[in-house]
Amino acid sequence: MKIRLFMTLAFLVFAGTGVLAQTGGAAAGQVPKMKVAIIDVLSFRDQVTELKAKYDKLQTEFAPRYQQLESMQAKLAAQEKTLSGNTSLSPQQAAKLTEDFEAGKKEYQRMLEDSQVTARTREQEETEAIYDKLSKFLDQYCIKYGITSVFDARRLQETNLVVFAAEKANITDDFIKEYNKANTGAPAGKP
Numbered sequence: 001m002k003i004r005l006f007m008t009l010a011f012l013v014f015a016g017t018g019v020l021a022q023t024g025g026a027a028a029g030q031v032p033k034m035k036v037a038i039i040d041v042l043s044f045r046d047q048v049t050e051l052k053a054k055y056d057k058l059q060t061e062f063a064p065r066y067q068q069l070e071s072m073q074a075k076l077a078a079q080e081k082t083l084s085g086n087t088s089l090s091p092q093q094a095a096k097l098t099e100d101f102e103a104g105k106k107e108y109q110r111m112l113e114d115s116q117v118t119a120r121t122r123e124q125e126e127t128e129a130i131y132d133k134l135s136k137f138l139d140q141y142c143i144k145y146g147i148t149s150v151f152d153a154r155r156l157q158e159t160n161l162v163v164f165a166a167e168k169a170n171i172t173d174d175f176i177k178e179y180n181k182a183n184t185g186a187p188a189g190k191p
Contacts, residue, residue: 035146038165040153040172044134047176050183054126061122065115072108076101137179147171 044051079101082089089097142150153170156162 033146034148036149036151036169037142037147037171038151038153038156038169039138039175040170042154043172043176047180048130048134049180050130051127054130058119058122058126062115062119069108069112069115072104072111076104076108079104133183134179137182138175141171141175141178145171
């Protein structure tokens with residue numbers, strides 16, 4: 001805990017000195033304001049119009065595969081229940097069912113891993129250009145509003161780096177509203 005606090009303070013001091021070093025035109029003795037904001041990047045997926053359309057498309061594309069995986073999982077659960085709860089099976093029946101169960105587990109695991117790799121690849125193909133646009137738009141947004149540092153809300157929450165942040169530091173809703181307004185109907189890059 002002390003190490004995290006120390007690292008956070010060290011980062012803020014370092015970031016602050018970087019901001020001071022960039023203000024060559026400022027009068028001597030005048031300290032520029034450091035304006036920090038928080039944004040919830042995971043909200044983009046559901047609230048940025050372009051991204052939502054891409055994720056809905058991917059959800060539709062992968063729905064049959066997910067249903068197949070769920071079906072396989074249900075079959076495996078039924079086989080496992082039969083194996084563990086049925087003492088009336090002959091040794092040959094139990095061996096056959098165990099063999100089928102193990103083969104099914106391997107097939108399920110292989111299909112799950114293949115699906116995950118394919119889904120990640122397709123997600124990157126569909127969304128990379130939009131995330132690039134979002135990054136550039138965030139840069140412009142920060143310049144427009146004089147924001148010097150932006151932190152991802154979820155990562156801050158997971159790491160417990162921030163003890164307190166005022167609600168007005170969260171720019172997620174305003175940023176998404178401005179982005180959607182500026183990019184309504186705009187092509188998202190790669191088809």
